[in-house]
Amino acid sequence: MAPQLPSRPRHAKPRLRAAEEVRPPDLTEGAASRGRHRAASPLVHFGTGEIDWSALARCESGGNPHVTDPSGRYGGLYQFDAGTWHSLGGHGLPQDASAGEQTNRARALFHERGISPWPSCGLHARR
Secondary structure, X not given: OOOOOOOOOOOOOOOOOHHHOOOXXXXXXXXXXXXXXXXXXXXXXXXXXXXXXXXXHHHHHOOOOOOEOXXXXXXXXXXXXXXXXXXXXXXXXXXXXXXXXXXXXXXXXXXXXXXXXXXXXXXXXXX
């Protein structure tokens, strides 16, 4: 029996329209300098594991980059708290940053701490 993904958080807004879907930025070397952007794969390889960043964002925030949890402590696609966000070089609040910036900072956090910042949703985002 396959594990089921947790349902979308009650505080998250309804699923975004296709045009607003979260797409990780193209981080391939030279993409910007070539003057074109290739569609980035949502799977990112990290040593022995891969993370499906789109799946993680859908699980954590319903895919809404501007959502906050009911307590107001966690915000954005990956539900950062302000202290973690600032420790990664973020300014202001995570929910006010672009989806691309949030994904880049989530990747940096993953490099530092692995999947542990996302104990529930992270299990479903690993490939």
